Amino acid sequence: MEGLKANLTKQVFQNTNPRHFLDSQDFNRDELAGIFSFADELRAGATEESIRTGRDTFFSPDHRTLHSDKRITIASTQPSTRTIESFKTAANILGIADNAITDPGIMSMVKGESLSDTLLTFQQNSDIIAMRHYDAPSVIEAIKKLNIPYVSGGHGNGTQAESCHPTQSLLDVYTLQRTFGELDNLDIAFLGDLKFGRTINSLARMMAMYDNLHLHLCPTKGLEFNEHDMEFIKASGIGYTEYDNVLDIPHWVNVLYLTRIQEEYMPKGMNKEQYLKDIEPVRMNQAKLNRFSNDTIVLHPYPRNIDFEMDESMDNDPRFLPNEQMYNGVFARAAMFNEILK
Numbered sequence: 001m002e003g004l005k006a007n008l009t010k011q012v013f014q015n016t017n018p019r020h021f022l023d024s025q026d027f028n029r030d031e032l033a034g035i036f037s038f039a040d041e042l043r044a045g046a047t048e049e050s051i052r053t054g055r056d057t058f059f060s061p062d063h064r065t066l067h068s069d070k071r072i073t074i075a076s077t078q079p080s081t082r083t084i085e086s087f088k089t090a091a092n093i094l095g096i097a098d099n100a101i102t103d104p105g106i107m108s109m110v111k112g113e114s115l116s117d118t119l120l121t122f123q124q125n126s127d128i129i130a131m132r133h134y135d136a137p138s139v140i141e142a143i144k145k146l147n148i149p150y151v152s153g154g155h156g157n158g159t160q161a162e163s164c165h166p167t168q169s170l171l172d173v174y175t176l177q178r179t180f181g182e183l184d185n186l187d188i189a190f191l192g193d194l195k196f197g198r199t200i201n202s203l204a205r206m207m208a209m210y211d212n213l214h215l216h217l218c219p220t221k222g223l224e225f226n227e228h229d230m231e232f233i234k235a236s237g238i239g240y241t242e243y244d245n246v247l248d249i250p251h252w253v254n255v256l257y258l259t260r261i262q263e264e265y266m267p268k269g270m271n272k273e274q275y276l277k278d279i280e281p282v283r284m285n286q287a288k289l290n291r292f293s294n295d296t297i298v299l300h301p302y303p304r305n306i307d308f309e310m311d312e313s314m315d316n317d318p319r320f321l322p323n324e325q326m327y328n329g330v331f332a333r334a335a336m337f338n339e340i341l342k
Contacts, residue, residue, distance in 0.1 A: 010068040019340045020143060021151045024169040024206035034210075035170070036177050039328070039335035042093060046329065046331075062336075066339050073122040075101040076132040076153060077109070082302060082326055083153045083167065087130045090334035092309065096341075099125065115143040122149050128341060131176060149340045152264030159198050161228040168301055170336060171329035172257075178328065179297055183207070189216035189249050191282050192259035192309045199301040200259055204233060204257035216249050220309075221278035222260065228334040245281040248317060250291050256327040258284055258300040258309050286313035289320075297321050 020026065027035065043058030074087045083103055091098045101107060107342050109118055115138050120127050128149045131138050136156025143150045156163030177183055188207065190200050195216065215233065217225065217240055224231075234239055249256075261279075289298065290311055298314060300322045306312055314320045 003231065015287050018147060018149045020146075020149055021166050021336060021340065022140070022143070022155070023164050024166045025209065025337070026166065027336075029209050029245060030079075032170075032173065032206075035335045036174050036340060039174055039331040040178075042331045042334050045271055046093065050136075063099040063340075064095040065094055065168060066094045066338060068097075070121040070127040071097045071099065072128045072130060072337075073099045073101070073126040074130045074153075075107070075118075076124065077107075078132050078134050078154070078247070080153065082131060082329065084108075086124075086167075086171075086326070086329045086333055087151075087153065087329045090337055093330070093334045094337060096337065097195065112171055114142070115139065116145055118131060119143065119146055119150070128337065136164070151336070151340070154198055155221040157198055158195060159185070161226075163198045164205070164308070165198045165202045165301075166206075167329070167333055168199045169206040171332040172203050172299060172324055173206050174302070175299065175325050175328045176255065180322070182211075184211040185326060186210070186255065187214045187216060187250070187253040188214075188257060189218060189246075189253050190257050190259070190283065191218045191246060192220055193223045193261045194219040194225045194259070195295055196261075197259050198260065198290040199230075200257065201225075201229050203257065204229070204238070208236040208238055209233075214241070216241050216247050216253055217255040218243040218249060218282050220282050223261065225284045244283060247281075247291065253292070253296055254294065256284065256296060256298045257291075258298065258304070260303065260305045260309050276308070282309070284314065285318065289314055294321075296318070299325055 031241055034052040042063060045063055074084060076084055084100065086273050089099055107118060109115065119129060119142050123146060126148060128151065132150040132153035133155045139152065152164060152166055154165040173183065176186065194200055204215065215238055296319060298320045302322055304310060308309055313329050
């Protein structure tokens with residue numbers, strides 16, 4: 001019995017200093033450059049057919065043996081389409097066996113179990129955890145007991161200073177790298193809900209590591225950046241300009257980053273319908289995009305709410321890159337898994 005306990009202890013507590021990915025600045029510039037370089041290598045070893053079908057035969061055999069001895073638990077307490085599927089495919093590229101639990105109703109947290117106990121249960125059968133959770137402070141506290149890496153698929157909302165969606169910012173910055181070839185000297189416009197979302201503040205945090213960044217903030221009225229986000233921008237020395245109308249944003253900006261109104265995070269008594277009367281000045285369509293440079297790209301983390309922050313008129317414009325973001329996300333996340341597990 002003592003021998004069994006010793007073996008279990010050795011297996012479960014094999015890593016006393018796990019590398020988590022909880023914040024957009026958890027990797028430095030050099031580490032990000034390495035991740036993006038390996039993501040490019042993974043792209044070269046896969047075809048669009050492999051990503052669409054998930055069939056092993058389309059992935060590079062060399063990559064599929066990198067971590068074939070590892071297991072990942074992927075879980076979510078919130079709705080997710082792109083992030084969870086991207087995690088699963090990213091794991092598949094590296095040969096990592098996955099156990100996905102995407103219905104929070106089948107987890108014991110609905111019975112009152114703590115997040116900490118849930119994660120410790122996942123740890124028994126995994127080498128790494130990737131999870132989306134609605135409350136940032138709970139995640140930060142719970143992972144203190146883990147001895148395996150935890151990767152956030154988004155935690156909290158923009159009103160929580162600790163909120164972040166680091167793997168979204170990872171794929172966004174990877175998309176910028178592939179589009180522009182460098183990450184210094186970029187002008188990025190943020191449009192829409194800057195208050196409740198977690199993708200924009202995450203991207204601002206990661207891009208703050210690069211030189212001469214300038215942000216152009218064009219929020220839906222009443223959904224401006226939270227005070228803690230503005231404090232970070234100022235403390236980081238990031239240049240910024242604020243606008244009330246997308247047509248006032250300089251036509252030469254590199255990026256227009258759109259976001260939907262995050263109704264699910266609004267306090268009781270608030271809903272996105274009340275912002276419709278003020279949304280037109282920041283709403284994007286093809287006619288507005290036409291005033292911007294041919295080199296200006298449009299990003300959106302999705303899901304989008306058509307006829308709120310945008311319509312479908314831009315979908316066929318080559319500058320509209322949300323599908324490219326999604327495709328890049330698989331390789332960026334796979335390269336990140338490799339960095340953490342190697």
